[in-house]
Amino acid sequence: MNLRNLTIDAARSAVAEGKISATALAESYFAKIESDDPKIGAYLMLSKERALTKAAEVDAQVKKGEKLAPLAGVPVGIKDVLVTKGVRTTAGSKILANYIPPYDCTAVARLESAGAVVLGKLNCDEFAMGSSNENSAYKPVHNPRDLSRVPGGSSGGSAAAVAADMAVTTLGSDTGGSIRQPASFCGVIGLKPTYGRVSRYGLIAFASSLDNIGPFAKTAKDAAIMLRTIAGRDPMDSTSAEVPVPDYVVEIEKPVKGMKIGVAKEYFGEGLEPETRAAIEAAIQKLAKLGCEIVDVSLPHTKYAIPAYYLVATAEASSNLARFDGVRYGHRANSVRSLSDMYRRSRDEGFGPEVKRRIMLGTYALSAGYYDAYYLKAQRVRTLLTNDFIEAFKKVDAIVGPTCPTPAFKLGEKVDDPLAMYLADIYTVTANLAGIPGISIPVGNSKENLPIGMQIFGKHFDEATILRLAHAYEQAA
């Protein structure tokens, strides 16, 4: 079976109609991974036994003529920050090198209940901290479009696996752009849902008020199917919202004519590469041709988003990562002198440089004497950034702009300059601070044939609108 651009519906139909068994489909993905992944590095771990057990279940259902679930037999990959019962989960960190979770992440469990076949765990920046996937403690991921370039981060493996047809669709996590930015760099769709839309139960926490789980896909419809499957209230996550989940697959077919689309000048300022700007402007024209009304809006505090984000995110991270102490799970240093020596040396040996940097920055921002000036100040600016969106959304249904200022950069290019790496997240961190949904869709290529992504922001809990726009754009393109 040709795996190139295989969608959820195509894969499911092939299985349902007996053109291929779910087992054979999973096997062909494993074969593809074995042949292509050594040069890309998207997978950290394959879960063959679990995949083939699920596939056999689906095959038995097909044989009996039972009604198949929406993802029956569809091979998926899971970012390694989502815990999987019995399947090693590392979060891209040495500190969890041998961690075998005793439970499943809700989003993964929901995918499997819908028939999905989990192929394995995908590479990412350590604890989802990074914008290039170079912070993985295991290996970097190479961008399938150009192996000398990064796939983006932190969900680099999830984006690369979809782009290279090593999974039909995947799950990632997005704390400051970690789904949208790699989707943009790899030329696929990446959706960060509204905060609270998808349960975070089983997501290894980075920054709890900013973390989201969301899908990577080849089409807007696939993203809609994935979101419909994983969204909704979960008693295991008290922050998962009790807001009804619409049928996004139906929603995306509705017309976009007459929709008001905001364009914020703050997203087209200094630092935006001309080629990227031109591609986004052309895409906006395409939306106008589809009957959308293009409206100027302002998000005046955008330039303060990066500093506010990196204070809030690291403060929360320093607290969340305190749990890694070598007592209950994870790495423990050998021949320690005392309990406190054990904590320190286990953490020193287990964490990589970027994770230590963020723990240090966050601890500093929360420490006595600096709390008001840094952490509290950042929280106040977060309010201003959120209010920017609330005001803008009084005038428009969605806001569009570039996902990233440039296409994928070279491996090693920014690795020694953490600030330069952080600044590349300028257009994505705002959605996490405000809690709104955002989607990145491919809208063109640079002269060097690197993908360019356009980002569409929606109102809180209005993923339906941004998916609808993504679908309409895709159909017209």
Place this chain on the structure above:
Amino acid sequence: MKVTEKDVSYVADLANLELTEQERTRMVRDLNSILGHVDSLSELDTKNVAPMAQVSDRFGLDDSKQGSERFAYASRDDVHEGLRKSLPHDVALANAPDSDGTFFKVPKVIEK
């Protein structure tokens, strides 16, 4: 320079990190570079702006309800029976670097 070697030692201590000499030098450089950028926040007058720790209390809730009632969906009845079972002992200890089958084992806590 906002952050000195001494600050780095103090913060590393709070964060339960040891850090090598080389890491400390690098950390002084990186934290100063990042905090230099962060200083732009002081341009904003935020005296009358409320801090925002999370988004859940502002969005996606039933606006007709007040206070904790708005989060009533997130709690369950106070019952003794029918709760989800805790992890069995052996499962909870399975990832422990050291245990005696009942407890997690750690080095001596109280030093003479």
